[in-house]
Amino acid sequence: MRELGxxxxxxxxQDARRLCDQDQVxxxxxxxxxxxxxxxxxxxxxxxxxxxxxxxxxxxASMLEMGCxxxxxxxxxxxxxxxxxxxxxxxxHAVASTKLNAERHGVGDRVECVESDLFANLGPDxxxxxxxxxxxxxxxxxxxxxGDYFADHFFDPGYRLHERFLTELPQRLTExxxxxxxxxxAMGDADEVxxxxxxxxxxxxxxxxxxxxxxxxxxxxxxxxxxxxxxxxEIVIDLSLVELVR
Ligand SMILES: C[S@@+](CC[C@H](N)C(=O)[O-])C[C@H]1O[C@@H](n2cnc3c(N)ncnc32)[C@H](O)[C@@H]1O
Numbered sequence: 001m002r003e004l005g006x007x008x009x010x011x012x013x014q015d016a017r018r019l020c021d022q023d024q025v026x027x028x029x030x031x032x033x034x035x036x037x038x039x040x041x042x043x044x045x046x047x048x049x050x051x052x053x054x055x056x057x058x059x060x061a062s063m064l065e066m067g068c069x070x071x072x073x074x075x076x077x078x079x080x081x082x083x084x085x086x087x088x089x090x091x092x093h094a095v096a097s098t099k100l101n102a103e104r105h106g107v108g109d110r111v112e113c114v115e116s117d118l119f120a121n122l123g124p125d126x127x128x129x130x131x132x133x134x135x136x137x138x139x140x141x142x143x144x145x146x147g148d149y150f151a152d153h154f155f156d157p158g159y160r161l162h163e164r165f166l167t168e169l170p171q172r173l174t175e176x177x178x179x180x181x182x183x184x185x186a187m188g189d190a191d192e193v194x195x196x197x198x199x200x201x202x203x204x205x206x207x208x209x210x211x212x213x214x215x216x217x218x219x220x221x222x223x224x225x226x227x228x229x230x231x232x233x234e235i236v237i238d239l240s241l242v243e244l245v246r
Contacts, residue, residue: 004228004235005187006140009154011220013142016040016150026070029053033070034100038093040153041070047239051134051182052076054208054241059129064088064172066118066133066165069153071098071111073132078107082130085111086122091149118161119168127174134182135162139189162193166200170246179244180207186228186237202244209240 022037028049035041041048052073057063057080065074068087075098078085085107087098095115102111114121141157156162169179181204183190194204213236216229228235 002139002189003224005138005184007222007224008187008219009138009140010142012044013150013154016044016153017148020150028072029076031105033072034097034104035070036093036097036100038149039069039091039097040150044153045072047134047182047184048072050210050239051132051180051241055130055132055180056178057082057130060178062086062128062174063130063132064122064126064128066131067094067135067152068098068113069094069134071101071113073134074098074111075101075105075107077130078102078110079105083110086114086126086128087111088114088116088118088122090115090117090152093149118165119172122172127172127177129174129177131169131172131177131179132182133165133180135165137162137181137183137188137193139192159189159192159196163196166193166196166202166244169244170201173246181242181244183240183242184238185240186235190240190242197244202246205243205245207241207243209238211236211238213237 024035057077060082062084063077063082065087068074068089071087074085074087089095095113099113102108136156138155141155144151197204213234216225216233219225
């Protein structure tokens with residue numbers, strides 16, 4: 001539901017600008033992680049931890065984490081046995097955080113951290129057994145100042161970024177390679193992303209999902225929350241890992 005996602009992301013972005021303006025360390029999956037100033041983390045780590053736990057790393061020798069943020073999935077993949085992991089983000093503070101986290105957890109030699117707009121700075125022949133992006137799945141936008149990467153964490157106006165990602169994705173997978181998006185049907189528009197995937201020869205299939213309910217009054221007073229609430233006055237939000245199958 002786009003309007004719910006837009007409202008939630010607008011609030012989350014304001015919080016992130018306030019809370020993520022200094023270096024910090026957070027704990028997730030029993031490990032400590034660096035989060036440098038300028039990268040979103042803090043209370044938004046629920047999806048980060050779930051998706052990093054659910055990804056099927058077994059058998060993947062190479063992995064790409066697109067939009068790595070603090071690199072939790074990239075480092076988890078390396079620790080699970082992926083020998084060559086590439087972690088990419090357009091946000092230089094995210095790339096630096098991921099580098100620190102790979103070193104902190106003893107996999108600095110297996111995780112290459114690259115500042116890049118999607119695949120742009122990867123070698124033309126780079127292919128991966130596992131590709132994952134916990135994507136900015138809210139189709140909306142906000143004002144953006146130079147050097148402020150917070151909006152990129154949440155928003156993809158018109159799903160133009162998803163379009164570019166899904167167009168190039170098939171060429172970036174090895175023959176048996178698998179690709180996953182972290183998404184939410186409650187906040188994003190799964191039908192629209194599935195249609196983009198289909199245009200690029202892929203089917204979007206559910207892989208694993210978890211839902212939680214929040215009482216409407218805890219979300220705020222905006223009308224959009226009333227419209228999104230069920231008969232119990234609860235808003236149900238899913239965090240879903242979906243597979244893009246060729
Ligand atoms: C929802 S966040 C996920 C962050 C992290 N992987 C996690 O799970 O916590 C989306 C990430 O995509 C990155 N991103 C947005 N646009 C990008 C682009 N054009 N190229 C690469 N990364 C991008 C953002 O900077 C952000 O780190």
